[in-house]
Amino acid sequence: MECWKLCNRVALLAVAFLCGSGVLQAADDRPENAEPQAADITRLIEQLGSPQFATRERAQSKIQSLGLVVFDALVEAQHHRDIEVARRASYLLRGMPVEWSVATDSQEVRSFLRDYGQQGREERLSRIKQLATLKKSEGVDALCRIMRFEADVVLSKQAAIQLMWHPSSDDPPEKNAIARRIKETVGTSRRPAARWLRTYSDTLVAPDATLDVWENITNEELLTLARTPDETQRSVVRDLLRWHVDLLQDLGRDDQVRTNTIRIVELVQPDREELFDVVDWAIERKAWYVPGLLAERFPVEYWHDALLVYRLAEAKRKSGDESNAQEVAKQALSMNPNQYDPHVAVARRLRYERQMFDWAEEEFRLLLEISGDSVRNELKIREQLADMLSDLQQEEAAASVLEPSIALGQKDPAALAAAYEDMWRSAPSPAELRAKIDHWMGIHFGREGDIGKQKEFLEKALAVNVEDIDVVIALYRVADDSKAWRQKVDSLLDEHARRIESQMKELEQMIATSQDRDVRGVINEQFAQKNNEYAWLISNTAGDYQKAVACSERSLDIVPDSWPYQDTLGRCYFAVGDFKKAIHYQKLAVEKAPYMQQMRRQLAQFEEALANAASQDN
Structure with missing residues (x-):
């Protein structure tokens, strides 16, 4: 790969851009006799397809010497009608070294940009995403730079989207400052994502005025996906539409929110991970209708996954349709009959991820029925269900669930030890299980107003678990x-x-x-x-x-x-x-x-x- 050397005539332009002063400003400062350069670049690009080998090589060498000034022209030349021109333009772009980091970047930004150009696509995307997470919008200039000079058009668009997603200040002066930084760094770039960022900078200042532009941008990207899919990805279009939906939601444009949300649904493929991603995104934004639309569109994939069916039930519950929510939840519960592992996974996710505790309880209780002869499995389920119920202030129910574990542990100490080891916990003795139950019952009787039994059970618990400060706290709170x-x-x-x-x-x-x-x-x-x-x-x-x-x-x-x-x-x-x-x-x-x-x-x-x-x- 040949090394690029910036000639004195254009080096100032490239350096000015990378230092943040912007292509537009640099171009405006050029002397009049530099104006024909655009025509010169066009001529050189045309010569890349010359039938004469020497002409092609001279044109390529000259273009290389011009450096970053020819970047936009080469990007466009990738779609030249002459296949040889398009091929050489792509080659030149891939070989163009860019100083991704500049002196004004913070140390953290520089660390993400170090050797950026030598990385594969996945690693570059990872670094783009990390730049977007930096506090105080530190990564904004670097993301603009990547959008501008990343040869991979998909990554260029990802850099723009990640910048748009980045958490920024709500303070108007700070928003204005970020908008100025973006416009200065993006300059007059003709790349599609450059338009996104220029519009985004306008949105930071006056969002309502940019809604029509965003509608055009999203429509154009959908067309790009349909006509020239190598210039974008479904994930890019999806994320762009999601950002647009969030903007519309923030501005109270509910009718447009639904229309654009349905456009996102229409992009979805019957992939389990993607279905969950879209469903969770929709539920988070109270778009309760989305799980139902996906269930209708992909009935085979949707209705064969209990967790997806529970998501549909959750959406119905949160929309106020409790009756249908319960019916759908029953269907989910009936799936994977007599299969222990799938129901364990569902029960845990319903509790820990979705906080649908009543449905988690039904799954746990079903597991007690199907655990069969496995004492180890039964002990694990009893501990997990009892723990959840006690956290829900259902101490009497928790005690009832855990009670059989005492006899099971006495009969099979090895199963007791193995069960708690599976849960990364120290195995309690049967006496300690009894103390745990006594603790819960003490709290229960305190809530019932029976101070005598409250004291009795709490003191019994402390007699066994002598260092349990939660029991000490419970005794301190006795209303005596x-x-x-x-x-x-x-x-x-x-x-x-x-x-x-x-x-x-x-x-x-x-x-x-x-x-x-x-x-x-x-x-x-x-x-x-x-x-x-x-x-x-x-x-x-x-x-x-x-x-x-x-x-x-x-x-x-x-x-x-x-x-x-x-x-x-x-x-x-x-x-x-x-x-x-x-x-x-x-x-x-x-x-x-x-x-x-x-x-x-x-x-x-x-x-x-x-x-x-x-x-x-x-």
Whole structure:
């Protein structure tokens, strides 16, 4: 591959573009005697198809010397009527080296652009997507550059789409600044995606005025897919239409939203992954009709996948059609009869991904019926169902589900150990299972107002699980204000707080003296766990709340982004009265584990407290 050398006549133009001053500005500054250059380029491109070998080679060499100035002309020449011209234009484009990174790029942007041109299509697309995720719109200029000079037209369009999707500020001055950056960097490029970005920059400033242009752009890309599919992809058209739908939705154009959403549905192929992708996208945008349309269009593929059928039921439920939702859910439940593994996968996804807890419960209960002679499988299902029910504050039902596990574990300890190992949990003894049930029953009786039974069951639970601080917290919350009970509970609380503090000091000393890095890592995690344990205990009861905050923050320093630890820190800030920070950390936890209803209830509690405080201030 020959090396490109920019001649003095055009080097300034290319460098100016790559430094962000823009092709348009550079072109406007050219002297009058440079104007014929466009005609010269056209002539040189025509000579690529000359019957004379020497003429073709001279033209190719001259074009190479012009560098990036000829980029747009070469892109268009790929569709030249002369096959030889088109072939050589494609060759020249593929061989054109581009300095993707410039001095004004941040270090992070430069790292994504390093060796970009030497990567395959998938890796280049991955880097494009990563550039779009950078904060403060850091990747905007680089994405414009890729759109402008990426020889692969599909990747050029992907760069534009990813830029349009990137999270940007809602602040008008910042939007205007981004719009200016885009226009300057895109310049006068004639590539299709350049028009998208110029329109996008206008949309940032005055979105309503660009709607007709977007309608034309999407129509043109649909035609491109139909007529010259090598110049786009279904995924590009789909993402462009999705962006357009989101814009229309933001502007309240509901009639156009539905029309364009149906255009997306019409692009879908009978591929399972694609069906899920479109269905989930539609449900997220409350386009409840989409799963039904896809079920009608692809009945074979749709009605043979229980999870897709449940998505249809979910859409009906969320649209207010509960009766039909239940009917569809029954059909999903009846699929894959007597097949354990498919129903396990469905039950877990209904709980963890979709939060359709009642349907997940039906799947789990069906699994109890079909688990057959496998004690190991039955123990796993009972644990998972009971865990979900307790999180839903259905403690009595949870206890009832888990109760048979005690006898099963006593009869087959190996199955008990294997079942919990499968779930990455330490296997409880039958006595510990009983304590867990007693804990739930204590909470149940407390909710029923039976304080006597509440105390009885909670104390039985603590007698077995002597370090279970959740039981201590439950005892602290017993609605008994008698002096004797409060003294007993306060003494219990002090005992457990001192125990955890002692364990923390011991672990800290072990970390300081250990010479083995791997061992220190394990001890560090245990230290984080104990800090979190102390913070959770104190923030839910009484004590030094500021110390609880410090311990909770320390646990997150050791294990960043841990949602259980973020949940604790939210509780700690609530305890000290900083409701805004409490809500911030609680939201982080809920985002990572949206299925945890206890955390959602805690978030609602914090938000209510903030609202009450605001109303009192007013």
